[in-house]
Amino acid sequence: MQSPHQKLGPSRRTLLLGAGAAAAAAATAAPAAAAPAAQAPPVSGPTEASQVVAPDNLSVPSPDDLPLTGGPDFPIGLFWPPHPYESTAKRFTEIADAGFDFVISGNYAGDGNIFQYQLDLARTAGLQMLISDDIQIRNMSRWFSISDQPTDFLTITPAEAREFYTRARDAYGPYSSLAGFNFYDEPGAGWYPTLAKALAVSRELAPHLLPYINLLPSDDPAYYNSFVDVVKPSLVSFDRYPLLSDGREDGNYFHNWAIVRDAALRGNVPAWVFIQTLAYNGHREPTAAELLWQINISLAYGAKGIQYFTYWTPEAARGEGFGPALITVDGKRTPRYAAAKNINNSWLHPVGRQLKPLVSESVVHANETPLPNGTVGFTPTDLVTGVTGSPTVIGTFRSRDAASTDRWLLVANRSHSAASRTTLTFNPAKVTGVDVFHPVSAKFGANRGSGLPVNLPAGGAQLLHLHTR
Incomplete structure (x- = not known):
């Protein structure tokens, strides 16, 4: 059977x-x-x-x-x-x-x-x-x-x-x-x-x-x-x-x-x-x-x-x-x-x-109603205070080194058929800087300001490094 x-x-x-x-x-x-x-x-x-x-x-x-x-x-x-x-x-x-x-x-x-x-x-x-x-x-x-x-x-x-x-x-x-x-x-x-x-x-x-x-x-x-x-x-x-x-x-x-x-x-x-x-x-x-x-x-x-x-x-x-x-x-x-x-x-x-060396800490779906079965909706944290715009899936990662308070965010477009425009807002009292990963150079570039627009093609994603205190 x-x-x-x-x-x-x-x-x-x-x-x-x-x-x-x-x-x-x-x-x-x-x-x-x-x-x-x-x-x-x-x-x-x-x-x-x-x-x-x-x-x-x-x-x-x-x-x-x-x-x-x-x-x-x-x-x-x-x-x-x-x-x-x-x-x-x-x-x-x-x-x-x-x-x-x-x-x-x-x-x-x-x-x-x-x-x-x-x-x-x-x-x-x-x-x-x-x-x-x-x-x-x-x-x-x-x-x-x-x-x-x-x-x-x-x-x-x-x-x-x-x-x-x-x-x-x-x-x-x-x-x-x-x-x-x-x-x-x-x-x-x-x-x-x-x-x-x-x-x-x-x-x-x-x-x-x-x-x-x-x-x-x-x-x-x-x-x-x-x-x-x-x-x-x-x-x-x-x-x-x-x-x-x-x-x-x-x-x-x-x-x-x-x-x-x-x-x-x-x-x-x-x-x-x-x-x-x-x-x-x-x-x-x-x-x-x-x-x-x-x-x-x-x-x-x-x-x-x-x-x-x-x-x-x-x-x-x-x-x-x-x-x-x-x-x-x-x-x-x-x-x-x-x-x-x-x-x-x-x-x-x-x-x-x-x-690969990072530890998955959480994964949330933002701006998506209704939420798919088994998913967790975004709620503000002490690092990320807001996510506005298109539906987005955000994975948060930490270092294996317990002494590090930095976090990494993989921000993924929820849609595989349409581009997305999302803005993330960070807590300036906790986040001292946000770096954006550039895959061509395989390096992070610094971003200024407490809000970060993330524009993604269909199916795309962006990796961010949050420097914290």
Whole structure:
């Protein structure tokens, strides 16, 4: 029976299941020479999450010490890359030129030799990869549960899980482009105990690799909070695609984002999101402004990583009625490739680098009536005393340094179809200066006066630095 969540977004689970099942046996090969109000997702898996806690003495590396989540650069990734026949140096350079940093494997790449070949291409292009290994990693995180009781149905022992992981690590570890492994896409909460054990194995055997899991869309906080509490993840990633047919928006998009934001803060880990790049059943083809809007709304809600669904277009036989993504089925660039390239290189990378080390403190909607479900309306603060003009979404951020009282505001246009004109007024007794970020120079410029007009294109945003006392 179809989950209600499959109606919210395309089933990436379907894509992953088909991504190389026929050829995945080669993933055991020896290493080559070094070179996305709904109900909560149904419980599906071996055990209720509430019945089993995370392993004892679990050592969880800081996200600051892992690929993609660590370092100063804001991670921009893609799902559904070029298929094996189009896995060429030219295609991987095309990905890097568009401002992407990492690739989640898929699109019929399931063979271990193909993974190694793609890792080599990624290394040359300056990209990183999260490998979706159906034989080694999925055997310990999806196809079987991990149990100390060998008589349990469809289980492997912890020792067997370590053996599976060791094989994958040794096969792909020689490639510096390996960022980590994709353990499970869109799990039900019943899989959390096994995922906790699988991540413990990963952290035991390769603490330098990112254990990646992407969650379903949901309007139930328990789904995400349990994930944080039980699995102890290195990040909280989810997919929800808000651009519906006939110009409509998903009415619970902001609600879902607010829940994910809270869960990520609860776990002190980054929040990542997928953005919609294509039309499919019940969803429309995004404009360039709608790509930008999804990104900036996500930044305002505290996103520390952006992922595109999809890069290459899934073929018609997969179902879901997929339209062209950034690259068509037959390898041609669409206008969304050029839009993504411009957004990634001229805006997202520079502004993301500023936002990545900051902590999301609040997110409010100003001048919007009625407020969307799950959102908080603007009320004056001791720093920002007024917001007038067009509907605006404002994310407030603070430094990790508790001694700093400065704040940063990401002011995002609420509209993806019209420009906005908004004026922010600041408390001169608290705010000594306001700097405006300029992405071309990647520097802040000083602004004079207690009121600041913010004029934004459709889907646009501006980053402000508030100096305080």
